[in-house]
Amino acid sequence: MRQLAQAQMRFFGLxxxxxxLWAKDAVDAQNWPQQVLALELEYARSLSGTEIAKRSLTEMRRQSEIGSEQAQRWLAEMxxxxxxxxxxxxxxxxxxPGAGINFFVNGRLQRSIKDPVFSRLFMGxxxxPQTSEPKLRKQLLGSAAGGA
Structure with missing residues (x-):
């Protein structure tokens, strides 16, 4: 895999x-869930893992309705x-694709979640397209697709 794109997440300027975004080949903006790819976040400040998990679930719900039982399972996994x-x-x-997602913390495997729906919504x-950060999405996928 090689790094295809990079962006920054800022909140009120911070x-x-x-x-x-890492992948072997160019990433298709429409079919990214069917591609082996990785997203790496390098944090600039201290954050609670619990808060990261809660915010992730909120963002996942922008793409699809998630029932309360499923949400609790996924929150516990995160x-x-x-x-x-x-x-x-x-x-x-x-x-x-079709299997799930592996999470690494500072390069070490932390957890595998064998649920392709979870993986699609998390990477989503x-x-x-429903992301709360469309400019960031464009930076990642525009660069990864060679500007397409």
């Missing part, structure tokens, strides 16, 4: 994290996957 982070820490998600936080 840098929250740098995000990088809370187990995401530790508290400090500046310089990295959390990466590796999308495996940044890559789906």
């Amino acid at each position: 840098l929250i994290y740098d995000i990088r 809370e187990a996957a995401f530790p508290d982070v400090k500046a310089g820490d990295r959390i990466s998600g590796l999308n495996e 936080i940044w890559l789906a």
Whole structure:
């Protein structure tokens, strides 16, 4: 895999994290869920893993209705996957189409979630058209597709 694109997530001007998109080949903006790809977030500040998990679930719900029982299961999985982070820490998600997602913390496997729907919705936080950050999506997918 190689780095195809990079962007920054800012909130009221404060840098929250740098995000990088990794894949073997160009990423198709329409069919990214069917591609092996990774998103790496390098945090610029300390954040609670529990808060990262809660915000992730909120963002996943922008794309699809998630029932309360499913939401609780997924929240528990994310809370187990995401530790508290400090500046310089990295959390990466590796999308495996049809299988699920592997989460790495500072390069070490932290948790595997064998649920392709979860994987699609989680990666969709940044890559789906329903993202709350369309400019960031465009930076990631526009660069990754060679400007397409």
